[in-house]
């Protein structure tokens with residue numbers, strides 16, 4: 720039996736390497752999962768389209784917690800990278816992915832828009 724396919728609007732990654740863990744990325748990851756579940760944004764919930772994965776170093780170690788998002792748009796693949804990510808910013812990113820809206824610009828460090 721083939722695996723079930725879940726439609727996805729975008730994929731969020733939160734660094735779980737040592738320097739970001741020291742700045743709270745573990746708690747941020749768990750809190751964001753709770754938010755995705757509660758708000759039915761998680762890809763496996765009815766109507767949910769957001770994926771979230773732990774990642775290794777994202778190259779912004781001095782500015783963690785670092786996170787990034789990839790999503791497909793009409794213009795192609797869009798990526799956005801964030802430093803000093805906190806819960807409100809992570810929730811705003813997840814909502815933008817779910818709704819297909821503009822990604823937040825605050826604390827974004829790449830790529831240049």
Ligand code: FES
Pocket residue numbers: 734735736737738739740775776777778779780781783785
């Ligand atoms: S340790 Fe998180 S970006 Fe490098």
